Structures are given as C-alpha cells and as structure tokens.
Amino acid sequence: MLESPSKRESCGIFGIYGSQDTARLIYLGLYALQHRGQESAGIVVTDGNTVSSHKGMGLISDVFKDGVLEKLVGSMGIGHVRYSTTGSSMLRNAQPFLVEQIDRVFALGHNGNIVNIAGLRRKLETRGAIFQTSTDSELIAHLILHKRGPLEERLIKVFDELKGAWSLVFMTPRGILAARDPFGFRPLCIGRKGDAIIFASETCALDIIEADYVRDVQPGEIVIADHNGIHSVQGQRKANSAMCIFEYIYFSRPDSMIFEHGVYRVRKQLGLQAAMESNVEGADLVVPMPTSGNYAALGFAQGSGLPFEYGVIRNHYVGRTFIQPSASVRNLGVRLKLNPVREILEGKRVVVVDDSIVRGTTSKLRTKALREAGAREIHMRISCPPIRYPCFYGIDFSSKGELIACNHSVDYIRDYIGADSLAYLSLEGMFKAMPHPAKNFCSACFTGKYPIKITDDSTKHCLESSPVDACEW
Numbered sequence: 378m379l380e381s382p383s384k385r386e387s388c389g390i391f392g393i394y395g396s397q398d399t400a401r402l403i404y405l406g407l408y409a410l411q412h413r414g415q416e417s418a419g420i421v422v423t424d425g426n427t428v429s430s431h432k433g434m435g436l437i438s439d440v441f442k443d444g445v446l447e448k449l450v451g452s453m454g455i456g457h458v459r460y461s462t463t464g465s466s467m468l469r470n471a472q473p474f475l476v477e478q479i480d481r482v483f484a485l486g487h488n489g490n491i492v493n494i495a496g497l498r499r500k501l502e503t504r505g506a507i508f509q510t511s512t513d514s515e516l517i518a519h520l521i522l523h524k525r526g527p528l529e530e531r532l533i534k535v536f537d538e539l540k541g542a543w544s545l546v547f548m549t550p551r552g553i554l555a556a557r558d559p560f561g562f563r564p565l566c567i568g569r570k571g572d573a574i575i576f577a578s579e580t581c582a583l584d585i586i587e588a589d590y591v592r593d594v595q596p597g598e599i600v601i602a603d604h605n606g607i608h609s610v611q612g613q614r615k616a617n618s619a620m621c622i623f624e625y626i627y628f629s630r631p632d633s634m635i636f637e638h639g640v641y642r643v644r645k646q647l648g649l650q651a652a653m654e655s656n657v658e659g660a661d662l663v664v665p666m667p668t669s670g671n672y673a674a675l676g677f678a679q680g681s682g683l684p685f686e687y688g689v690i691r692n693h694y695v696g697r698t699f700i701q702p703s704a705s706v707r708n709l710g711v712r713l714k715l716n717p718v719r720e721i722l723e724g725k726r727v728v729v730v731d732d733s734i735v736r737g738t739t740s741k742l743r744t745k746a747l748r749e750a751g752a753r754e755i756h757m758r759i760s761c762p763p764i765r766y767p768c769f770y771g772i773d774f775s776s777k778g779e780l781i782a783c784n785h786s787v788d789y790i791r792d793y794i795g796a797d798s799l800a801y802l803s804l805e806g807m808f809k810a811m812p813h814p815a816k817n818f819c820s821a822c823f824t825g826k827y828p829i830k831i832t833d834d835s836t837k838h839c840l841e842s843s844p845v846d847a848c849e850w
C-alpha cells in the first residue's frame with residue numbers, strides 16, 4: 378500500500394454473548410481488528426443488571442491498560458475500533474455508543490456510513506431529540522428509541538428508513554443483536570466458542586480467541602443471541618447485494634474470510650490476473666510493496682514466472698502515517714515505514730506490485746527511493762483499476778479532487794510517480810478474480826455507479842465529516 382495517508386479504513390465491531398471472560402475476549406477480538414480503525418476504541422459489557430464501559434482515543438493497547446479490563450465485568454458485551462468516517466475524531470464520538478432510556482441501557486457499535494443522515498437527523502431534532510455526538514451510531518440509537526414494539530420489529534422499521542451501509546452490533550439488557558444493511562456493504566460474521574456466540578467484522582477476530590466460524594450475517598438480516606440461543610429475522614434484502622469490493626482488495630486482513638471467502642486467495646488471484654494482462658517481458662524481479670501488495674505480487678510472480686523477492690522492507694514499529702496530523706510529519710512517516718533493499722534492487726528491471734494508487738504523492742516518494750537504491754527500471758502494476766470516485770459508504774478516500782486518477786490519464790500518473798511503465802488491472806480482470814459475480818459488488822469508486830443514490834445531504838455529510846480532505850463533489 379503506497380497511499381495510506383488518504384485511504385482510510387472505517388471501523389471494526391465485535392460482540393459476544395454468554396461468556397465468562399467477556400472483556401478479555403472483546404479486547405483480543407478488537408486487537409485483531411485494529412487495522413480497521415486506530416483513532417479510538419471502546420468496550421461495553423453487562424451482566425444484565427449493571428453496565429460497565431471504557432472508551433478512549435488511540436490504539437486498543439493504549440486505551441485498555443492498567444487493570445481497566447478487570448473492571449469490565451459481565452457475561453456479554455460489544456466493542457468497537459474506530460476511524461472517523463463520520464463525525465470528527467474526538468472522545469465523545471468514540472464507540473460503542475451508550476443510550477440510557479428510563480431504566481434500560483443500550484449500547485451500539487456501527488461500521489459503515491448512513492447517506493441520508495442529515496434528513497433523518499433534522500426530522501428527529503424537530504421532534505425534540507438532542508444529539509450528543511455527530512455519529513451515525515447515535516442517529517440509529519435515537520431512531521430505535523423513537524419506535525414502538527418489540528426490539529426486532531423496531532429495528533426492521535429503522536432499517537427501512539436508513540439508506541447507506543451499516544454492519545452493527547447492538548447490546549440490550551437481554552442479549553446481543555447483529556445486523557447488516559440490505560445491500561451487505563460491510564462484512565459481519567458469526568462465530569462460536571463453547572456456549573458463547575460471537576459477532577465480528579472479520580474472521581481474524583474469531584481466530585484470535587479460538588472461536589469457530591459459523592456463517593456470515595446475511596444482508597438485511599438481524600441475528601439475535603440471547604438466553605434462547607441464536608435466532609434471526611430477515612428484513613429487507615436487495616436482489617443484488619453490494620459488497621464492498623475494496624474489502625477484498627485492501628481493507629480486510631489477508632488471513633480473514635469475508636463475504637464467505639478468504640481474502641488471501643482473492644488478492645493472489647488479482648495479481649495472477651494482472652500478470653495475464655500486463656506482464657513485463659524481460660523483467661528481473663517481482664517486488665511487493667509491503668504489506669498489502671504482498672499477496673497480489675505473489676500471484677503476479679506465479680502468473681508471470683518471474684522471481685519474487687522482498688525488495689522493500691516494512692518497519693512494523695512505525696505507526697500508520699495518516700495518524701500524523703501535518704503533511705510534513707506524514708511524509709517523514711512514509712519514509713520511515715518502508716526501506717528498499719539495495720542488494721536486491723541494484724541494476725535490476727523491477728516489477729513493483731501494489732494494491733492501489735490514491736493521490737500519487739506517496740507512490741512518487743517510493744519510486745524515487747527505489748531508484749536511489751539502484752533499480753534500473755521500475756514497472757508499477759496495480760492490482761485494481763484506477764480509483765476515480767469517492768466512497769460514501771464508510772471508506773474515507775480522499776476527495777474527488779485529490780484522487781489522481783479522477784482527472785489524470787494513466788500516462789500522466791506514470792510520469793508523475795516516476796515509473797518506467799504503469800498498468801492497472803482492468804475492471805473485467807478485477808471481477809474475474811472475485812469469488813462472487815460482479816453484480817453483487819459495489820465498485821462505485823472505480824465506476825461511479827453508486828448502488829444507493831447520492832443526494833445533496835450525503836455530499837454535505839461528506840464535507841462535514843472530512844474537514845481536512847474536504848469533499849469536492
């Protein structure tokens with residue numbers, strides 16, 4: 378991944394019902410999901426009578442230390458790691474979001490982006506609702522509280538009003554509910570560990586606690602874990618789903634299974650496809666841009682028959698560059714993070730495989746570093762098509778104006794980043810590498826075909842939620 382400063386994950390969610398070791402298992406699950414959000418983290422647990430919670434800014438290991446976990450006692454709970462795709466980065470926006478209603482306390486953790494939030498919020502405010510945060514999660518909580526009837530029915534009514542992407546875990550005094558939007562944009566799976574039932578954004582969070590994968594929560598489905606075990610209600614589901622294709626390309630962990638298929642294999646397949654489309658005759662090596670380019674590079678090497686070498690080494694002890702606030706510090710972070718290996722690269726014609734180019738600025742720095750390390754030729758191969766459109770469904774890409782492929786040709790980008798050649802995977806090639814038919818994916822950031830209509834409210838929301846990378850829609 379060359380472009381992390383402007384391609385940010387959304388959130389990771391985790392829930393567990395029926396455990397003796399609730400807080401520690403949630404902590405471990407969130408640890409495995411840390412790649413989905415590093416700004417804030419939170420855990421809420423309950424024994425059915427009392428509720429304990431702890432939230433903070435920063436990484437899981439920073440937020441939960443000094444005996445905090447021991448104070449979180451209960452047999453069920455939910456957890457959340459967050460990157461602020463909506464609402465600014467501050468503690469009061471950290472999740473799970475707690476709602477106290479008369480004598481009952483609910484908690485909600487959400488991953489995704491509601492595109493009609495502004496209209497719904499206005500409607501609730503005219504009815505007297507007072508919001509404490511600017512998050513989608515609070516909006517969902519208010520909508521649930523304003524409905525009548527059994528919780529499952531209220532949720533279905535709320536989901537009928539929402540437009541956008543949501544995978545969520547919801548804790549009540551009686552159990553944990555997990556739900557996905559009717560398009561199934563974001564992943565959410567169910568696991569089991571002994572008698573405990575678990576919900577998690579990705580299966581890597583099940584692996585870390587030695588839980589078994591049961592199945593995915595289906596688009597539009599509400600799954601309930603309570604004293605009756607596990608049962609589910611099917612809400613509205615679209616004929617064609619819109620799973621985020623970028624989860625396979627970049628966001629999810631390679632050791633996870635999402636949307637019922639392993640990420641590692643899909644990434645390798647993307648690389649194989651890229652080798653079929655744009656092999657470099659006479660090249661000496663295939664080098665991955667670590668670490669998200671590793672699996673596509675492996676596929677490219679196998680598809681092309683070229684040797685695979687680690688020509689760039691990642692320093693794992695450098696924080697993600699986008700956490701840094703200013704451009705100058707951010708660039709320093711990029712240089713610290715990846716270091717070319719001279720003895721591998723010197724005098725060689727190198728095929729460099731990466732998962733995407735967003736702004737191009739980081740790619741330019743990397744290409745320069747590879748040349749300084751002696752690479753004779755640099756042929757950049759990208760394992761997806763050019764990203765030309767912003768995402769409104771929970772992934773904080775840069776503004777349209779900052780996406781280099783939005784206004785520039787591949788030749789321009791090649792010259793800008795300083796590569797000898799540049800080739801992106803074709804749209805058809807990307808879909809061929811996928812384990813589901815193209816019609817079941819959202820690929821709007823490549824095609825501009827948004828599964829849910831984008832309104833003025835959603836673009837305004839985008840502006841409000843991206844004070845730095847303002848949306849120039």
Ligand code: SF4
Binds near residue numbers: 621771822
């Ligand atoms: S626009 Fe792109 S990043 Fe956003 S949901 Fe669709 S495929 Fe995923």
